[in-house]
Amino acid sequence: MADEPLVLGIETSCDETGVGLVRGTTLLADVIASSVDEHARYGGVVPEIASRAHLEAMVPTIERALADAKVAAADLDAVAVTAGPGLAGALLVGVSAAKAYAYALGKPLYGVNHLASHICVDQLEHGPLPQPTMALLVSGGHSSLLLAPDITRDVRPLGATIDDAAGEAFDKVARVLGLGFPGGPAIDRLAREGDPAAVRFPRGLTGPRDAPFDFSFSGLKTAVARWVETRRAAGETVPVADVAASFQEAVTDVLTRKAIKACKAEGVDHLMIGGGVAANSRLRAMAEERCADAGIVLRVPRPGLCTDNGAMVAALGAEMVARGRTPSALALPADSSLPVTEPHIPGEDHHHTHHHAGHHH
Amino acid sequence: MLLLALDTATPAVTAALHDGHGVLALAEETDARRHGELLMPAVDRALGEAGRGIGEVTAVVVGTGPGPYTGLRVGLATAAALGAALGVPVHGLGTLDAIAYATGLTEPFTVATDARRKEVYWARYADARTRLDGPGVAKAADLPPDVLALPAAGAGALLYRDAFRAVREDLPAHASAAALAALAAERLAAGLPLDAPHPQYLRRPDAKVPAGYKAVTRA
Numbered sequence: 041m042a043d044e045p046l047v048l049g050i051e052t053s054c055d056e057t058g059v060g061l062v063r064g065t066t067l068l069a070d071v072i073a074s075s076v077d078e079h080a081r082y083g084g085v086v087p088e089i090a091s092r093a094h095l096e097a098m099v100p101t102i103e104r105a106l107a108d109a110k111v112a113a114a115d116l117d118a119v120a121v122t123a124g125p126g127l128a129g130a131l132l133v134g135v136s137a138a139k140a141y142a143y144a145l146g147k148p149l150y151g152v153n154h155l156a157s158h159i160c161v162d163q164l165e166h167g168p169l170p171q172p173t174m175a176l177l178v179s180g181g182h183s184s185l186l187l188a189p190d191i192t193r194d195v196r197p198l199g200a201t202i203d204d205a206a207g208e209a210f211d212k213v214a215r216v217l218g219l220g221f222p223g224g225p226a227i228d229r230l231a232r233e234g235d236p237a238a239v240r241f242p243r244g245l246t247g248p249r250d251a252p253f254d255f256s257f258s259g260l261k262t263a264v265a266r267w268v269e270t271r272r273a274a275g276e277t278v279p280v281a282d283v284a285a286s287f288q289e290a291v292t293d294v295l296t297r298k299a300i301k302a303c304k305a306e307g308v309d310h311l312m313i314g315g316g317v318a319a320n321s322r323l324r325a326m327a328e329e330r331c332a333d334a335g336i337v338l339r340v341p342r343p344g345l346c347t348d349n350g351a352m353v354a355a356l357g358a359e360m361v362a363r364g365r366t367p368s369a370l371a372l373p374a375d376s377s378l379p380v381t382e383p384h385i386p387g388e389d390h391h392h393t394h395h396h397a398g399h400h401h
Numbered sequence: 402m403l404l405l406a407l408d409t410a411t412p413a414v415t416a417a418l419h420d421g422h423g424v425l426a427l428a429e430e431t432d433a434r435r436h437g438e439l440l441m442p443a444v445d446r447a448l449g450e451a452g453r454g455i456g457e458v459t460a461v462v463v464g465t466g467p468g469p470y471t472g473l474r475v476g477l478a479t480a481a482a483l484g485a486a487l488g489v490p491v492h493g494l495g496t497l498d499a500i501a502y503a504t505g506l507t508e509p510f511t512v513a514t515d516a517r518r519k520e521v522y523w524a525r526y527a528d529a530r531t532r533l534d535g536p537g538v539a540k541a542a543d544l545p546p547d548v549l550a551l552p553a554a555g556a557g558a559l560l561y562r563d564a565f566r567a568v569r570e571d572l573p574a575h576a577s578a579a580a581l582a583a584l585a586a587e588r589l590a591a592g593l594p595l596d597a598p599h600p601q602y603l604r605r606p607d608a609k610v611p612a613g614y615k616a617v618t619r620a
């Protein structure tokens with residue numbers, strides 16, 4: 041619909057410079073410049089390398105997104121940007137560019153939460169999110185179960201990892217197996233040739249007295265390393281594909297089990313899965329199977345929208361505009377530890393509130 | 402013309418407007434940890450003081466450092482985005498050159514800013530407009546004796562008084578966008594080139610290639 045808000049979204053919280061354009065819940069452009077290859081030899085994201093790459097890629101990526109969408113910057117209704125959480129120096133490049141665009145164009149600025157954006161992006165794929173939304177967010181930085189009665193202002197954490205994030209465990213196990221960085225795609229690929237039942241690795245925090253919605257992947261990672269090292273020390277060949285498949289099975293088993301338990305506990309009949317690990321094929325297949333068994337509607341965006349991108353930021357920005365939320369101030373900070381309970385950072389209330397003509401939802 | 406100048410390569414977060422005849426407005430605050438928050442409000446204040454709108458800006462000039470990276474990038478990202486959104490050219494000028502210009506000196510001198518890690522960013526000048534050496538990054542004590550003997554401006558000189566033997570406290574410690582704007586306007590009027598708006602980092606990023614895989618189960 042032409043009267044829905046047209047929003048530019050900028051994402052620079054980690055190693056991807058992402059710029060997206062959406063109109064309401066319609067994706068118009070999604071451009072990503074990644075510095076992942078520059079980090080591979082270090083076995084992880086190097087913040088300074090990421091920040092330098094963001095600065096170089098920022099404006100060209102914005103220009104490409106505008107060109108892809110065939111949209112003039114002057115027609116934007118707002119500019120949205122990831123204000124946190126993420127790498128401080130990396131966030132600051134996107135926030136600085138977003139402020140400059142918004143100010144130069146005379147448009148409202150929305151500093152939004154990266155995690156809420158990972159949830160909101162599904163609107164571009166499957167239409168408006170039900171309220172409340174139950175979301176499982178799994179990435180290299182986070183593993184959380186979130187209940188969002190209103191993605192623009194009410195997001196409640198039900199549980200989160202108490203040690204490593206799921207994606208972090210993938211990276212570490214990939215390193216143990218000598219598969220390189222990033223580990224997620226490598227393990228996913230290799231696991232297809234392996235037996236997921238070959239080794240029964242531990243399922244962290246699944247005991248009757250454990251926190252029902254928290255996660256722990258550190259013990260699993262150590263168990264995999266110990267199993268592999270024991271074989272290596274004995275001079276045996278390590279069945280790498282079997283280990284990858286068995287490890288992946290343990291992670292996805294715990295994630296889906298707890299997510300479905302959360303849906304049942306809260307009486308929510310659908311589940312949204314987002315974040316980089318949601319691109320994992322086994323997680324998607326297992327979630328589909330278990331949700332179908334439990335009568336829960338599963339919503340997972342296509343893999344390209346699960347990993348970090350600018351479209352997700354634009355999607356949440358468009359929702360902020362549509363719901364008349366207060367824009368951010370020109371003094372918007374980048375907050376590397378922005379809590380998930382703050383979907384955006386509003387400015388002072390007396391600040392000019394931008395109401396768009398096309399209210400919906 | 403309406404030239405907007407910004408610099409965030411020193412603890413000063415500074416923005417100024419120049420109309421080709423003189424500086425119309427200067428807005429700045431000094432806080433080495435809040436460049437990102439303070440810069441756009443400073444631009445807004447400078448425009449307000451000059452009674453001009455952002456849409457009237459015809460060119461942007463930004464300090465390219467050297468300076469601590471996170472702050473430096475705020476100015477460069479802001480300048481690049483303003484230029485793209487307004488459809489106006491974006492120029493760069495060395496931050497140490499702007500400090501040198503602000504000294505107004507007609508004799509040889511050194512500019513040194515704080516590069517952290519016990520080092521300074523430095524350059525040597527013949528006069529306020531003429532750079533002879535640098536910019537470089539080094540421990541103050543390791544600079545050539547003749548550089549250390551010159552009158553020295555900048556927070557790096559103030560910080561390492563034991564090395565710089567002729568510190569001039571009366572000269573600017575940080576960059577000012579007013580000087581940056583004036584220097585840029587002067588060069589543009591004279592048909593002299595400005596720099597590309599690219600950061601002068603002078604150091605490689607801190608990143609170590611991890612030493613091979615370490616066993617988890619053994620120490």
Ligand SMILES: [Zn+2]
Nearest residue numbers: 179315316348
């Ligand atoms: Zn993410």
